[in-house]
Structures are given as C-alpha cells and as structure tokens.
Amino acid sequence: MSWLKKLTSGLKKSSDAVTASLSGISGLFGKPKIDAGSIEELEEALITADLGVRAATDIADSLRSRKWSGPVDADQLRAALAESLTEILADAEAPLEISAARPHVILLAGVNGSGKTTTAGKLAARYAGQGKKVILAAADTFRAAAIEQLDRWGARSGVEVVAGERGGDAAALAYQALEKAQREQADILIIDTAGRLQNRAELMEELAKIIRVLGKLDAEAPHDRVLVLDGTVGQNALAQLRIFQEIAGVTGLIITKLDGSAKGGVVVALAREFGLPLHLVGVGEAAEDLQDFNARDYARALVGLDPA
Amino acid sequence: MFDSLKDKLQSVFSGLGKRGALSEADVDAALREVRLALLDADVALPVVKNFMASIREQAVGATVLKSVRPDQQVIKIVHDGLVAMLGGEAEELKVDVTPPAVILMAGLQGSGKTTTAGKLALHLQNKHRKKVMLASLDMTRPAAREQLRALGEQAAAGILPESDSETPLQLARRALKMAQLKAYDVLVLDTAGRLSIDDALMTELREIKKETNPHEVLLVADALTGQDAVNTAKAFHDQVGVTGIVMTRLDGDARGGAALSMRQVTGCPVKLVGVGEKLDALEGFDPKRLAGRILDMGDVVALVEKAAESIAEEEAMRMAERMAKGKFDMNDFLTQLRQLQKMGGLGGLLGMLPGIGKMQKQIAAAGIDDSMIKRQEAIILSMTRKERVSVGLLNASRRKRIAAGSGTSVQEVNRLVKQYQDMARMMKKMGSKAGAAGLKALMGGGNPLAAAGEGGADSAALPDMASLQQQLGSGSNPLAGLGRGGLPGLGGLPGGKVGGPLGGLPPGPRRGRKK
Numbered sequence: 001m002s003w004l005k006k007l008t009s010g011l012k013k014s015s016d017a018v019t020a021s022l023s024g025i026s027g028l029f030g031k032p033k034i035d036a037g038s039i040e041e042l043e044e045a046l047i048t049a050d051l052g053v054r055a056a057t058d059i060a061d062s063l064r065s066r067k068w069s070g071p072v073d074a075d076q077l078r079a080a081l082a083e084s085l086t087e088i089l090a091d092a093e094a095p096l097e098i099s100a101a102r103p104h105v106i107l108l109a110g111v112n113g114s115g116k117t118t119t120a121g122k123l124a125a126r127y128a129g130q131g132k133k134v135i136l137a138a139a140d141t142f143r144a145a146a147i148e149q150l151d152r153w154g155a156r157s158g159v160e161v162v163a164g165e166r167g168g169d170a171a172a173l174a175y176q177a178l179e180k181a182q183r184e185q186a187d188i189l190i191i192d193t194a195g196r197l198q199n200r201a202e203l204m205e206e207l208a209k210i211i212r213v214l215g216k217l218d219a220e221a222p223h224d225r226v227l228v229l230d231g232t233v234g235q236n237a238l239a240q241l242r243i244f245q246e247i248a249g250v251t252g253l254i255i256t257k258l259d260g261s262a263k264g265g266v267v268v269a270l271a272r273e274f275g276l277p278l279h280l281v282g283v284g285e286a287a288e289d290l291q292d293f294n295a296r297d298y299a300r301a302l303v304g305l306d307p308a
Numbered sequence: 309m310f311d312s313l314k315d316k317l318q319s320v321f322s323g324l325g326k327r328g329a330l331s332e333a334d335v336d337a338a339l340r341e342v343r344l345a346l347l348d349a350d351v352a353l354p355v356v357k358n359f360m361a362s363i364r365e366q367a368v369g370a371t372v373l374k375s376v377r378p379d380q381q382v383i384k385i386v387h388d389g390l391v392a393m394l395g396g397e398a399e400e401l402k403v404d405v406t407p408p409a410v411i412l413m414a415g416l417q418g419s420g421k422t423t424t425a426g427k428l429a430l431h432l433q434n435k436h437r438k439k440v441m442l443a444s445l446d447m448t449r450p451a452a453r454e455q456l457r458a459l460g461e462q463a464a465a466g467i468l469p470e471s472d473s474e475t476p477l478q479l480a481r482r483a484l485k486m487a488q489l490k491a492y493d494v495l496v497l498d499t500a501g502r503l504s505i506d507d508a509l510m511t512e513l514r515e516i517k518k519e520t521n522p523h524e525v526l527l528v529a530d531a532l533t534g535q536d537a538v539n540t541a542k543a544f545h546d547q548v549g550v551t552g553i554v555m556t557r558l559d560g561d562a563r564g565g566a567a568l569s570m571r572q573v574t575g576c577p578v579k580l581v582g583v584g585e586k587l588d589a590l591e592g593f594d595p596k597r598l599a600g601r602i603l604d605m606g607d608v609v610a611l612v613e614k615a616a617e618s619i620a621e622e623e624a625m626r627m628a629e630r631m632a633k634g635k636f637d638m639n640d641f642l643t644q645l646r647q648l649q650k651m652g653g654l655g656g657l658l659g660m661l662p663g664i665g666k667m668q669k670q671i672a673a674a675g676i677d678d679s680m681i682k683r684q685e686a687i688i689l690s691m692t693r694k695e696r697v698s699v700g701l702l703n704a705s706r707r708k709r710i711a712a713g714s715g716t717s718v719q720e721v722n723r724l725v726k727q728y729q730d731m732a733r734m735m736k737k738m739g740s741k742a743g744a745a746g747l748k749a750l751m752g753g754g755n756p757l758a759a760a761g762e763g764g765a766d767s768a769a770l771p772d773m774a775s776l777q778q779q780l781g782s783g784s785n786p787l788a789g790l791g792r793g794g795l796p797g798l799g800g801l802p803g804g805k806v807g808g809p810l811g812g813l814p815p816g817p818r819r820g821r822k823k
Contacts (some may be wrong), residue, residue, distance in 0.1 A: 044353055047347060047353050047535070048352070048353050048354075048535045049535065050534040050535050050536070052347075052348070053344055053347045053348065111532065111557070111560065112418075112420065112557065112585070113417075113418030113419060113420055113530060113556075113557075114418060115417070115418055121450075142585065143423075143455070144426075144454070144455040144456075144458035144459050144462075145451040145452070145453075145454035145455035145457075145458055146451075146455075148450070148451035148454045148455075149449070149450045149451035149452075149454075149455075151450075151451075152450030152451060153450065166458075197557060197559060197560040197561070198560070198561070199559075199560055199561040200559075230418060230530070230532070232416065232530070232532075232533050232534060232536045232537075232540070233532050233533065233534055234350030234532065234533055234534025234535060234537075234562070234565070234566070235348055235349075235350055235534065236350070236532045236560065236561070236562035236563075237532075237534075239561055239562075257416070257417060257418070257503075259503060260416065260503040260504065260505060260536070260540075261503070261504060261505055261536055261539040261540070261543070262534070262536035262539075263536075266534060285448070
C-alpha cells in the first residue's frame with residue numbers, strides 16, 4: 001500500500017469525526033455551485049486540518065480573488081485548492097540525500113513522543129536494506145528503556161547500536177559513535193536523541209553540545225539535522241521548529257503518525273514560514289511505512305482527490 | 309509573529325474609552341480576536357464556535373465596571389467562560405474504593421502513557437498513601453515494558469512480572485488477580501498506544517476494560533496536539549468510555565487548547581497534568597491557570613504559587629523583619645540563591661514566563677545557567693562568617709582568597725559583590741515601607757494572587773500580567789526586590805540592564821514575539 005493510500009484511507013476513516021474537516025470539504029464539493037459561503041467552509045476545513053488561521057485565510061483569499069471563467073464546480077475548486085497547496089509545498093519536497101561524506105551523519109531531534117526512536121529504527125532498516133553499512137547511536141540516555149527500544153530496532157535490521165549507560169552523557173556517546181563509525185568506515189551514522197521540549201533551555205543546550213562535539217571529529221557533521229514532528233501536533237510546531245532551528249540548525253523535517261486521523265496540515269504553515277525540506281512521512285508501524293514526501297500527492301490527498 | 313490577545317483587545321477598544329454597556333459592534337470586534345487567539349491555541353474549531361456563541365450572548369449588554377476598561381471586561385468574560393468550560397473545579401481520581409482500584413491508561417502513540425503511569429504510581433503512593441502495582445499490557449512498542457519496569461522501580465511500586473506468551477487481555481487478568489492476592493490498593497494498567505481509527509486495537513481495549521472493570525479510564529493526551537484532539541477524544545470516548553483526561557507536556561510552551569477541546573467533546577474532566585520529565589512532575593489540574601494560558605496571559609499565577617510554595621513561611625517572616633530593619637547580608641543573599649534553585653532553577657522559572665524562548669537562547673549563549681548559581685553559592689560559602697555579615701571587609705586580598713577558594717575568578721567575586729550591593733540598597737529602600745507587610749501578605753498563605761492584586765487600580769481580579777507586574781514592580785514583595793537588584797545568577801545577562809521583575813526578563817508576552 002502506498003503511503004498516499006494509507007494517508008487517504010486514514011483520512012476516510014475519520015470522516016464521521018466531529019469536525020467538518022476533510023469530510024466537510026467533500027460535503028462542500030457535493031454542491032453544484034460554489035459561493036462565498038462554501039469558500040468560508042473550505043477555510044474552516046483547512047483550519048481543522050491544522051494549517052493554522054493565517055495559512056488557511058491566505059489560501060482561501062487566493063481562491064476568492066481568483067478569476068473563474070464561468071461557473072465553478074466542485075472538482076474545479078478542489079483541483080485549484082490542491083494546486084495552491086502543491087505550490088506551497090513544492091519546495092519542501094526533497095528526499096533525504098546521503099552526501100559523499102563517510103560516514104554521513106543524521107541526527108534526529110524533537111520533542112518527547114514525536115517518534116524519534118521509531119524513525120531512527122526505520123531509517124536504519126531502510127539504508128541497511130540498500131546494502132549500506134549503518135550504525136545507530138542511542139544518545140537518548142534519559143528516557144527509561146529508550147536504549148532497549150533502539151536495540152530491538154537494530155536487531156531487527158541487523159544494524160549495530162552504540163549505546164552507553166542510562167543517565168550517561170549524551171554528547172560523549174555521540175562522539176564515541178562517530179569515532180567508531182569513522183574507524184569502521186560506516187556509510188551512515190544515525191543518532192537518536194532524547195525528547196526535549198523546546199522551551200527547556202538546559203535540554204536545548206545539551207543538544208547544542210552534542211552537535212558541537214560531533215563537529216570536532218567532522219566539521220560538517222551532523223550532515224542532516226532532522227526535526228521529527230508528530231503528525232497530530234498543532235500550531236506549537238511553529239515554535240518547535242523556530243527554536244530547534246536556532247539551536248541545532250535544523251536542515252529538514254520528518255513528520256510521523258500520519259496514518260491516524262490527523263492530517264499534519266501544519267506542514268503547510270511550516271513550509272510557508274521556514275521553507276525547509278520535508279524529507280519523509282511516517283504512515284504506519286512497519287519499517288517500510290517511512291516514505292518519501294510528495295507534495296502533489298499529499299496536497300491532493302488532503303483535499304480528497306486521487307493522486308493521478 | 310503575533311500580538312498577544314490582550315494587546316489586540318486593547319487596540320480594538322482603544323480610543324473608545326467608553327463606559328456603560330458593551331455594544332454589539334464592540335463585542336463582535338473583540339470576539340474576532342478572541343476566536344483567532346483560541347484557534348492559535350489549538351482549540352478545535354467546533355469548540356471555538358460553540359464557545360463564541362455563548363460568550364457573545366453574555367458579553368453583549370454586559371455593563372463595563374467603573375474601574376475597568378472594556379478590553380479588560382471582555383477578557384474577564386472570556387476567561388470566566390473558559391474556566392467554566394474547563395469544569396471550574398479540579399476533580400480527584402476515584403481511588404478510594406474497595407481495593408484494588410483499577411486505572412486503565414489509554415491514548416495515542418507517544419502521548420506519554422507509560423511515563424504518566426510511572427508518575428501516577430508515585431503520586432498515588434505519596435499523596436494518597438496507596439500501595440500501587442503497575443502492569444504493562446503493551447506488547448507492541450519495543451521495550452515499552454522495560455520502560456514501565458524502570459519507572460516502577462524508581463517509584464518503588466509493584467510490577468507485574470512480564471511474559472512474552474500472553475495477550476494483553478491475559479496479562480490484564482493476571483495483573484488483576486495478582487493485585488487482589490497481594491492486597492494492592494491500586495492497579496495501573498498501561499496499554500499500547502493506538503490510533504483512534506484502529507478497530508482491532510480499540511476492540512482489544514474495550515475487552516480489557518470489560519474484563520478489569522476499571523474505576524478510572526484515563527485518556528492520556530499531549531498538550532501539543534492540534535485540531536485532531538477532538539477526533540481522538542471522541543473516538544476513545546465513544547469506543548471505550550473515558551472517565552478523565554491527563555494532559556501531558558504542559559511544561560512546554562504550547563497553549564494547551566487541546567485540553568479544552570477534549571473536555572468539551574467528552575464531558576470528562578481533566579484530572580491531572582504532566583509538567584516535566586521527572587517522576588514527581590504530575591499535578592492536579594487547575595482550570596483557571598489553563599484558561600489564562602490559553603488566552604496567553606502567561607503562567608504568572610503558577611509562578612507566584614511556586615514561589616509561595618518553596619519559600620517557607622518562617623523564612624519569609626524572618627527575611628521580612630530583617631528587611632524592615634534595613635539588614636540584608638550575604639547570608640540572606642545566599643538564602644535567595646538557594647530559593648531560586650528550589651524553584652526549579654532558572655530553567656524552571658523561565659519556562660513559566662511567556663514569550664521567553666528568545667531570551668532562553670541568549671541566556672544559554674551567555675553561559676548563564678544553573679551552574680552559575682552554584683558558582684555564586686560557592687563564592688559566598690568561601691567567605692568567612694565575618695565577611696558574610698559585613699561585606700565592607702572584602703579588600704583585594706580577601707577577594708583573591710575567596711576566588712581561589714571557590715574555584716572562580718576575582719571578577720566573578722566582584723560581580724557578585726556588586727549584585728549584592730545593588731540588592732541591599734533596594735531592600736533598604738523598601739524596607740521601611742510596604743516591604744514587610746507585602747512580603748507577609750504574599751508569602752504568608754492565603755491567595756497569593758489576591759495579595760498581589762490588592763491596592764491595585766485594577767479591581768477585576770484577573771491574572772493580568774500587566775497589573776501583576778505593576779504590583780511586582782512596586783516593591784511590595786521580595787521578587788520585585790530581586791528584580792531591581794538583579795536576580796542572582798542573571799548578573800551577566802547580555803544587555804546588562806535589569807529591568808522588570810525577575811531582572812532582565814521581558815516584561816510580558818509582547819517582547820518575545822515579533823510582529
């Protein structure tokens with residue numbers, strides 16, 4: 001099943017939800033003609049998909065001011081909406097590229113419970129499956145059993161996990177892992193870090209330190225600094241990205257848990273404001289459920305159109 | 309990015325300056341801003357719409373009180389409306405039943421169920437004097453059971469021995485039996501995170517509920533959740549039946565509108581909130597505080613309460629007396645430093661103030677953190693008793709000795725002495741006036757907010773940042789004193805100048821946000 005199908009099927013299942021949401025859009029599109037009221041409904045549907053008021057209003061305004069030739073039917077409006085969304089998201093469509101550097105270091109950061117450890121495991125499985133030599137580093141030394149959780153993922157895909165003691169120094173662990181990856185000429189090092197809320201200065205400083213010490217071994221490392229976002233997150237995602245970017249120089253995003261009823265529409269707001277790549281989306285629990293983001297498919301799924 | 313609601317309402321009503329009843333036009337203009345603020349706080353749209361309708365009814369024609377501006381009046385109405393919608397009073401867990409009381413935890417993946425289960429065990433043991441057993445029914449997430457076991461050990465709670473061959477339902481049965489046999493008061497069942505649309509897992513949850521007949525089914529939800537909160541809450545409530553909500557990650561800077569959405573759609577009270585990573589960071593729910601937060605008026609109430617909590621009353625009295633006499637020596641300064649640490653250090657303190665994200669980075673960049681407070685503590689501890697009482701003794705050679713003794717530099721010692729002198733000057737000034745009385749009123753029990761609001765021109769007893777600040781800044785309490793003299797530990801803040809209360813922190817939600 002493609003990620004898109006999963007996404008769309010997830011969205012369909014939630015259609016009896018209390019919010020108008022996407023089913024609201026569908027209902028709206030059932031009408032023969034559109035009017036000002038239906039565009040307002042659409043604006044609200046975008047808000048309930050977590051686009052935020054500003055993005056939703058701007059997109060609705062652009063539809064309002066558009067010159068339509070003749071009466072507009074539902075499909076036309078739907079297509080126009082998908083187009084606007086695709087346009088906003090187009091620049092965000094950029095897969096995670098492995099640079100020429102060996103090892104290429106990927107650091108995963110984010111707030112608690114966003115799915116970093118699972119994503120680290122899935123990424124490792126993905127690259128190991130491509131025949132790359134991958135090392136996982138369990139730099140979440142805080143959460144109980146985070147190390148065990150990563151160990152399980154490593155065992156599943158035959159990837160070695162560098163881990164230390166719980167409560168140990170995360171930066172030191174990351175440093176050791178990079179040393180080892182360099183020594184053993186690994187292709188990719190994936191570093192899982194502890195969840196941290198962006199308003200906790202001391203925890204953000206710990207993240208900055210991890211990056212600083214990695215820079216001592218390889219000035220470019222970590223090559224990818226990925227913020228992992230929970231698909232159910234609301235407008236706080238903007239604050240998350242702003243501060244993680246300041247502290248860790250985030251280079252791209254991964255959004256997880258899009259197989260539920262949440263649509264992750266905040267990525268539209270993030271794309272408008274930050275223009276960072278959205279590398280991957282998580283749409284299920286299996287390793288292959290972490291898939292490349294496609295702007296057009298996502299936009300069309302969001303408004304209830306087939307990908308074609 | 310955007311102005312706070314308060315600023316916006318002020319501008320909506322600016323130039324009106326009118327008294328009497330609120331007109332429909334006034335109310336509509338104001339409510340547009342309120343709507344935006346609620347949506348920004350992630351309150352779900354259908355909930356916002358309901359709320360706006362009821363508020364509009366109350367607001368139109370409401371009389372503007374004499375000493376209150378129209379915008380304040382609207383905030384008051386909205387705030388009270390939010391509090392009422394959040395349930396007004398805090399509700400306790402139902403655990404005083406024939407043991408074992410069973411608590412079933414449910415929620416989406418990553419919402420914080422396992423951590424909350426561990427916190428709950430500690431909470432019930434400490435606050436309710438219960439013997440608690442934890443059991444993980446999570447066979448899905450790798451190492452979920454190890455995580456719960458580790459938390460259980462930290463909390464010194466009982467733990468169900470694991471087994472790989474059982475289904476969650478079988479585990480639940482075994483857990484219940486064991487809890488009965490070993491006479492546990494409470495059994496907390498942690499379950500696998502599941503999507504609300506996953507029929508198979510929801511059916512399993514229903515079966516576990518049927519089998520164990522829990523007294524509480526707690527829906528654990530992340531305060532960072534967006535509009536989907538209503539879908540999640542509704543799905544869990546419809547399919548499983550929920551008795552209460554636990555909001556996690558309220559220590560973040562999310563405004564937590566999800567709590568309002570979930571409360572509204574399930575009718576279930578928010579019973580507990582998670583406010584940190586440590587095992588004891590679980591608190592009762594305070595609707596007023598959350599209402600203030602959703603409206604983005606800063607968690608000032610929490611700040612004042614926390615200060616009141618950790619500054620022991622006697623100590624406050626002693627300090628007050630000393631200040632009244634104009635005495636304030638290094639020993640008192642040391643006490644202040646230690647109180648600051650008790651309040652969760654700078655991190656904890658800053659985290660509670662609105663619009664602080666930017667500041668925190670500056671602070672981190674300047675290397676000001678809790679280790680700085682510790683260094684300052686070390687400096688004072690390296691002084692002799694005499695030196696601590698009469699700072700005038702500190703000549704160059706003594707300062708050198710102190711620097712060497714505390715592992716710091718003479719510059720750091722000088723900076724500390726300067727900070728101390730500024731502060732002592734402040735204390736002296738306020739000493740004879742409101743100082744002692746204000747301190748007693750603020751710290752000596754009662755409602756700290758009410759005390760802080762007393763004598764202010766603003767009689768609408770709102771957790772209003774500005775009015776609180778006026779109070780804090782007018783020298784009627786020790787925090788204000790800290791502010792003028794510079795909060796210990798903040799001395800080296802970039803920009804140097806210390807301004808508002810808590811020295812150098814921005815005066816309100818405004819400054820941390822760009823337009």
